[in-house]
Amino acid sequence: MELVTIADIEAAAKRVEGVAVRTPLLFQTWDPRGSLWLKPENLQPIGAFKLRGAFNAVASLDDAARARGVVTYSSGNHAQAVAYAARHFGVPAVIVVPDIAPRVKVEATRAYGAEVVQVPIDEHEAKAHELAAARGLTLVPPFDHPAIIAGQGTAGLEIAEDLPDVEVVLVPVSGGGLASGVGAAIRARCPRARVIGVEPELAADATEGLRLGHRVDWPTADRARTIADGLRAQPSDLTFAHLREVVDAMVTVTEDEIRDAIRVLALRARLVAEPSGAVTTAAYLSRAAELPPGRTVALVSGGNVDPALLGSLLA
Amino acid sequence: MELVTIADIEAAAKRVEGVAVRTPLLFQTWDPRGSLWLKPENLQPIGAFKLRGAFNAVASLDDAARARGVVTYSSGNHAQAVAYAARHFGVPAVIVVPDIAPRVKVEATRAYGAEVVQVPIDEHEAKAHELAAARGLTLVPPFDHPAIIAGQGTAGLEIAEDLPDVEVVLVPVSGGGLASGVGAAIRARCPRARVIGVEPELAADATEGLRLGHRVDWPTADRARTIADGLRAQPSDLTFAHLREVVDAMVTVTEDEIRDAIRVLALRARLVAEPSGAVTTAAYLSRAAELPPGRTVALVSGGNVDPALLGSLLA
Numbered sequence: 001m002e003l004v005t006i007a008d009i010e011a012a013a014k015r016v017e018g019v020a021v022r023t024p025l026l027f028q029t030w031d032p033r034g035s036l037w038l039k040p041e042n043l044q045p046i047g048a049f050k051l052r053g054a055f056n057a058v059a060s061l062d063d064a065a066r067a068r069g070v071v072t073y074s075s076g077n078h079a080q081a082v083a084y085a086a087r088h089f090g091v092p093a094v095i096v097v098p099d100i101a102p103r104v105k106v107e108a109t110r111a112y113g114a115e116v117v118q119v120p121i122d123e124h125e126a127k128a129h130e131l132a133a134a135r136g137l138t139l140v141p142p143f144d145h146p147a148i149i150a151g152q153g154t155a156g157l158e159i160a161e162d163l164p165d166v167e168v169v170l171v172p173v174s175g176g177g178l179a180s181g182v183g184a185a186i187r188a189r190c191p192r193a194r195v196i197g198v199e200p201e202l203a204a205d206a207t208e209g210l211r212l213g214h215r216v217d218w219p220t221a222d223r224a225r226t227i228a229d230g231l232r233a234q235p236s237d238l239t240f241a242h243l244r245e246v247v248d249a250m251v252t253v254t255e256d257e258i259r260d261a262i263r264v265l266a267l268r269a270r271l272v273a274e275p276s277g278a279v280t281t282a283a284y285l286s287r288a289a290e291l292p293p294g295r296t297v298a299l300v301s302g303g304n305v306d307p308a309l310l311g312s313l314l315a
Numbered sequence: 316m317e318l319v320t321i322a323d324i325e326a327a328a329k330r331v332e333g334v335a336v337r338t339p340l341l342f343q344t345w346d347p348r349g350s351l352w353l354k355p356e357n358l359q360p361i362g363a364f365k366l367r368g369a370f371n372a373v374a375s376l377d378d379a380a381r382a383r384g385v386v387t388y389s390s391g392n393h394a395q396a397v398a399y400a401a402r403h404f405g406v407p408a409v410i411v412v413p414d415i416a417p418r419v420k421v422e423a424t425r426a427y428g429a430e431v432v433q434v435p436i437d438e439h440e441a442k443a444h445e446l447a448a449a450r451g452l453t454l455v456p457p458f459d460h461p462a463i464i465a466g467q468g469t470a471g472l473e474i475a476e477d478l479p480d481v482e483v484v485l486v487p488v489s490g491g492g493l494a495s496g497v498g499a500a501i502r503a504r505c506p507r508a509r510v511i512g513v514e515p516e517l518a519a520d521a522t523e524g525l526r527l528g529h530r531v532d533w534p535t536a537d538r539a540r541t542i543a544d545g546l547r548a549q550p551s552d553l554t555f556a557h558l559r560e561v562v563d564a565m566v567t568v569t570e571d572e573i574r575d576a577i578r579v580l581a582l583r584a585r586l587v588a589e590p591s592g593a594v595t596t597a598a599y600l601s602r603a604a605e606l607p608p609g610r611t612v613a614l615v616s617g618g619n620v621d622p623a624l625l626g627s628l629l630a
Contacts, residue, residue: 021339029360029399030426040358042585045344084344111345266625270357270618272585303585310581311629314622 001241004146006188009153009181012056016154019088020044020052023155025162025297030268035295036284037166039159040271042303046080046112048230048277049155049301050142053177054081056151057140058089066091071137073128075101076230077302078142083114094137096128105304143177144236153181159297160189167294170280172301173197173206173250174231176239182299183246194248194292198279200226200258205234206243207250215240227255227309230276230302251290257282263313265300274305316556319461321503324468324496327371331469334403335359335367338470340477340612345583350610351599352481354474355586357618361395361427363545363592364470364616365457368492369396371466372455373404381406386452388443390416391545392617393457398429409452411443420619458492459551468496474612475504482609485595487616488512488521488565489546491554497614498561509563509607513594515541515573520549521558522565530555542570542624545591545617566605572597578628580615589620 021044025037041049058070069092072082079095086093093114097106098121110116119127132139141148159166159182169186173179183195199207202225205218215235223232235243253261258275261282265273273281280298283291336359340352356364373385384407387397394410401408408429412421413436425431434442447454456463474481474497484501486494498510514522518538524531530550538547550558568576573590576597580588588596595613598606 021341024336024339024358026336026358027360043339043341043355045342047585266587267622270362270587272581272587307578307582307629311626314626315630 001238003242003245004149004153004181004184006185008146008150009157009185012150013154013157015056015059016052016151019055020154022158025159026269028269037163037295037297038269038271038281039155039297039299041155041299041301042271042273042277046077046084047302047304048077048081049152049178050077050081051084052154053148053151054078054140055085055088057145057147058082058085060147061138065138068136068138069093070140071096071128071131072140072142073124074142075105077304079105079109080112082140083109083112087113094131096124096131098124142233143175144238148177149181149239149242151181152178153185155299156182156185157189160185163295163297164190165295166190166193166297168292168296169193169195170198170283170296170298171195172231172276172279172299173199173243174276175233176206176235176243178301179247180239180242184242187246195246196283196291197243197247197250198283199250199252200228200231200279201252201254202226203228203231204252207252209235209240210243210247210250228258228275228279230274231279251283251287253279253282253286257286259313261285262305262310266310266314271300272303272305272310273300274302277302316553318557318560319464319468319496319499321500323461323465324472324500327465328469328472330374331367331370331466334370335469337473340474341584343584352478352610352612353584353586353596354470354612354614356470356614356616357586357588357592361392361399362617362619363392363396364467364493365392365396366399367469368463368466368496369393369455370400370403372460372462373397373400375462376453380453383451383453384408385455386411386443386446387455387457388439389457390420392619394420394424395427397455398424398427402428409446411439411446413439457548458490459553463492464496464554464557466496467493468500470614471497471500472504475500478610478612479505480610481505481508481612483607483611484508484510485513485598485611485613486510487546487591487594487614488514488558489591490548491521491550491558493616494562495554495557499557502561510561511598511606512558512562512565513598514565514567515543515546515594516567516569517541518543518546519567522567524550524555525558525562525565543573543590543594545589546594566598566602568594568597568601572601574628576600577620577625581625581629586615587618587620587625588615589617592617
């Protein structure tokens with residue numbers, strides 16, 4: 001299987017420049033180990049790294065295909081990212097969302113000008129394919145595509161530029177697009193650094209799969225137990241092949257460790273993180289014994305948190 | 316009176332490089348007016364812009380003076396900024412804090428290795444001068460010094476670099492060091508932009524003073540009414556002279572407008588702001604009719620908020 005290259009990621013970096021924020025690395029002075037930098041991808045325009053991949057995918061289309069429009073299936077940050085990218089180019093976007101999606105996320109997607117189609121959750125991927133065929137739209141999948149992986153990898157390129165002697169990079173793993181891209185960039189630019197994937201214990205299918213050497217399926221209901229709603233997907237063949245190549249180890253974190261990390265990020269780093277965005281900080285804080293020592297970057301992947309959850313963790 | 320120049324600010328920018336974070340401008344896509352960028356100074360190492368001025372002041376000392384150490388009076392972000400800067404250079408720092416200062420802030424200052432001296436609030440400035448004389452320490456005041464103003468001005472320089480066609484810059488006013496420095500940088504680099512100072516209605520002494528053309532004193536107890544605890548100071552002769560020169564207008568905001576802005580910053584911008592850091596966003600959101608139209612930067616000055624306050628605004 002052909003993997004995304006550093007040249008693909010460099011090309012993506014040119015495309016996303018000026019649209020994705022060049023997020024700074026934030027050294028954390030309160031940390032007694034003195035070796036933590038945060039990469040705050042929650043500060044991207046739609047509140048998550050997803051903009052990098054979605055924008056790269058839409059920007060990579062030829063003009064005729066792009067003009068016909070794009071379609072995706074997602075209830076989360078990828079939906080908003082595709083809607084945002086399509087609006088940037090002034091082309092139609094159709095987002096298929098499960099009918100159980102929170103109304104606030106549906107409204108946010110509509111606010112970017114996208115057409116939202118709601119269907120039962122087990123039909124939403126099929127419906128997107130159907131709409132693509134019927135209307136001539138291009139499907140922009142959440143992670144299973146080289147352009148998505150290359151786009152997400154631009155965050156890794158920036159880490160390598162800003163902290164060339166980084167020793168450990170912590171990155172969340174769900175469908176694996178982010179970890180694949182960031183891992184590929186770090187491998188190429190900082191070959192001595194270790195790339196560690198982080199999953200919630202309750203959705204640790206990639207951890208199990210990488211240990212066994214092949215993809216495993218966890219029941220949807222099991223993966224739905226974690227509050228990290230952005231980490232309930234599973235790698236595809238394409239992303240799994242990347243993870244095997246560019247991720248050195250996996251670490252899992254508990255739900256309580258995720259909650260603690262959200263609180264620490266808000267009060268010490270002054271960053272609002274969603275549960276999925278806090279798992280890397282949770283690993284750094286609670287799983288030090290399982291991590292290599294040294295200069296560590298924890299990628300904070302997103303900040304679209306339920307206000308009541310955040311409030312309850314602070315009060 | 317001699318005012319800080321753009322050359323002073325450029326020299327300060329060289330000194331703070333690599334210590335202060337080069338904070339990005341964050342365009343806010345949720346804003347229906349589509350003209351808001353945030354400058355997130357809450358992401359500085361100590362959680363506030365204060366690091367810029369304090370570090371510039373300590374870095375500007377000659378080696379012998381710096382080696383003897385520094386002293387300041389503050390219970391807030393300036394205290395931590397001076398402690399952090401002194402630790403960077405490995406020199407002693409003594410921070411005089413009022414005995415009513417919150418323990419959490421005292422502990423944060425001690426954590427940076429500073430010696431903390433607690434005295435009654437009406438003695439803390441005098442005590443700092445006394446310690447400076449007795450121990451040969453250099454006093455690093457919170458705002459009344461050209462090196463502090465020039466250091467704070469580096470935030471303005473970055474705004475001008477990142478958004479050269481900025482039309483409106485919103486900056487909080489308390490002692491006036493930040494507004495003086497940012498205003499001087501914007502005047503020099505973006506002469507067509509308007510610099511607007513923002514105060515809480517309950518501590519609007521600079522607004523009144525600029526209208527009257529001379530400094531006015533508000534009773535401490537009056538200024539203490541606002542939740543924006545970082546905006547209770549008053550300009551000095553030096554900063555007031557700058558404000559008259561580089562601030563085009565003042566806007567005041569209510570306590571409720573500040574609270575709303577903290578909530579919006581957390582949920583839409585994913586930034587934790589303290590009340591003082593939220594006043595500029597409050598002005599943009601609630602006082603549009605009093606502001607010039609156009610591309611606007613709101614400087615979010617700090618993020619050291621009381622967790623219970625933040626929690627209560629989200630729950």
